[in-house]
Amino acid sequence: MNNRGWFRNGMLGLGLAFLYIPILSMMVFSFNNSRLVTVWDAENSPTLRWYVRLLENDQLLGAAWISVQIAAMTATGAVILGTIAGLVLARFGPFRGRAFLSAMTTAPLVMPEVITGIAMLLLFVSLEQLIGWPEGRGMLTITIAHITFAMAYVTVVVQSRLAGFDDALEEAALDLGAKPATVFFRITLPLIVPALVSGWLLAFTLSWDDVVISQFVSGPGSSTLPMEIFSRVRRGVSPDINALATILVLIVATGVVLSTLYMKHEEKRRLREEQMARSGN
Amino acid sequence: MDKVLATLHSLAGKRLVIGVPYVWLLLFFVVPFLIVFKISFSWMQPIQPGYAPLFAWVEETQRFVATLNLSNYQVLLQDSLYLSTFLYSVKVAAISTVLCLLVGYPMAYAIARCGPSTRNLFLMLIILPFWTSFLLRVYAWVGLLKTNGVINNTLLALGIIDQPLTLLYTDFAVYIGIVYSYLPFMILPLFSNLEKHDLTLLEAASDLGASPMKAFFKVTLPLSMPGIVAGCLLVFIPAVGEFVIPSLLGRTDQLMIGTVLSAQFFSARNWPVASAVAIVLLLLLLLPILLFQRYQRRELEAAKR
Known part of the structure; x- marks a missing residue:
């Protein structure tokens, strides 16, 4: 290891320390x-009192339940729409309006949330005036707004997964007389399962995490967990939020580690099967 | 390939398949912007829905009357608050982006030069915080930066300072917040670029007598420009409109544009002016957004075999 190696790894170490x-x-x-939150009370700590207080806080628990429902619906909707969009962009070749579709799926990735939020709210207000739907704002409007920006991420994930596979298998199946729908469900879909899993998790997290867009398109009685947290932390630090953060971090860390292991396992299985298929020839 | 295309072309359902995401995005992504654009030319109205219609049927004259109102944009030009807010937001986003690059580049470089298994571990460590709540990670800095927060307490205990430093509610706190939250977005595109570099180029440079420093600036840095541009855009664009970070960590005497926009919307309830702010912000970011789209398209096309 030379001097530059030390510099590099030192920076990496510092950066990771900064993150963690x-x-x-x-x-x-x-x-x-x-x-006092940041003053350590050595005599009576550690204690679980903030965790106990958290479990008694019906408002936060209720908001968490709303967030879970919205995130699950968002993730499912975003995976369905994002998969279709990714498939269309990666496999359908040139068609009229392709560039526009591609632009519409990448713009939400960088669009500042306040702009998306205000645009979505004004759409819902105008729609309600015009056709009376959606009636007021709540979980439905939050879910629609979340699906719209989350599907952009799923589209990118699916599109790049599909770009990594050539379409020889699909072509062969079509040659052998399979219907396009059959080809999609029997060949394409199984190939992109890892992308669908990570897309679903990504969309779930994006929705679960969002505060700005939710604030614009929510209505009375549909406060999500981030909205509740935001209104609390704006008034200052509170110890039960630390407890909440700890629980969330532990859940997420477990989830990420498990899904990484699962992906590795799937990837290995795929490679092994490919190898077996080759040696069988 | 041609056969696939031919079959798909003949498929009657193809249009239907394309139509589903198309209609969704048109309705929920494009139309909303047109509505914002329209409302930015409306008069404010104290009753629901908060803005007067642009076109109205006037009974007395039996005519459609269009009232196009430019005053919302005039407000933006005349009130120096808006100009200074826009400039301040761009400044904060630009400085944070540069800081993010300075922190992120060496990290991405180090990870790209690791062995495959350590590389995956480090990548996971970079991405992991991104999966935990953004809001809570910003909030964590409140506890660190407060006057009686962890950093001040530590420095006081070590005897490095005798007076607590003012860290929270400053520009510095916002830079830290943005760098901290957006670091993965900088590192990932940089990494995916640096990983692909052909290391024999560096060997060649060193064989020809270039110092490692010179080789880095003449070979690695120019080659990594696409990654740098992508990373910077991924940080800069959302940072200009950032709302959560300045509201939790930022100054109270100088707001960022995202904060002003939501204040106009929620507190002043002036939807037309808020819409005009959104339109100007969007125009300001249009060029960076188009640049990012070009990069993204190239990336996805390069991924094709």
Whole structure:
């Protein structure tokens, strides 16, 4: 290892410390007994009192339940629409309006959330005036708004997964007389399962995490968890939010590790099967 | 390939398949912007829906009357608050983007030069925070930067300072917040670029007598420009309109445009002016957004074999 190697790895170490110290500090202070949040009360800590208080907070729990429902519906809707859009862009060749579709699926990736939020709200208000739907705003409008920006991410994931496979298999199946729908469900879909899984998880997280767009398109009684957290932390730090953060981080970390292991396993299985298919010839 | 295309072309359902995402995105992504554009020319109205119609049927004259109102844009030009807010937002986003690049580039470089298994581990460590709540990660910095927060307490205990520093509610806090939240978006495109570099080029440069430093600036850096541009756009564009980070960590005497926009919308309830702000912000970001789209298209086409 030369000097530059040390510099490189040093920067990487510092960067990772920068990424993780705030999260770890939040986790440590969630066990602090003091109300003062960042002053460690050595005598009475660690304690689980903020976790207990969290479990008694019906408002936060209710908001969390709303968020889970919205995120699950969003992820499912975004995977369906994003898969179709990704398939169309990767496999349908040139067609009129393709460039426009491609632009519409990448713009939401970088669009500032306040702009998307205001645009969605004004759409819902105008629609309600015109055709009386959607009646008021709530979980439905939040879900529609979330699907729209989350499907852009799913489209990219699916499109790049499809671009990595050549279409020889699909072509062969068509040659042998399979219907296009059969080809899609028997060949294309199984090939892109890992992309669908990661797309679903990504869309779920994006929706579960969103505060700005939700704020614009939510109605009374449909406060999501991030909206509740945001209104609390704007008033200052509170120890039960630290406890909530710790629980969320642990759930997510477990989920990410498990899904990474699953993907690796799937990838290995695929490679093995390809190898077996080759040696069988 | 031609056969696939031919079959798909003949397929009557093809249009239907294309139509589903098309109609969804038109209705829920394009039309909303047209509505914002329309409302930005409306008069404010105190009753629901908060803006007067652009076209109205006037009974007395038996005519359609269009009232196009440019005053919302005049407000933006005349009120110096808006101009300074726009400039401040661009400045904060630009500085944060540069800082993000300075932190992210060496990290992406180090990861790209690791062995395959450590590489995956590091990539996972970079992405993991992204999966946890963005809001809570920004909030974590409140606890660190407060006057009696972790950083000040640590520095005081170590005797490095005798007075707590003012860290929270400053420009510095917003830079940290943006760099912290958007770092993965900088590192990932940089990594996917740096990973593809042909290392023999560096060997050749060194054989020809270039110092490692010179080889880096003459070979690696120019080759990684697409990754740098993509990473910077992925940070800069959303950062200009950032709302959560400045509201939790930022100054109270100088707002960012995202904060002003939502204040106009929710507190002042002036939807037409809020719409005009959104349109101007969008125009400001149009060029970077188009650049990003070009990059994204190239990336996806390069992925094809």
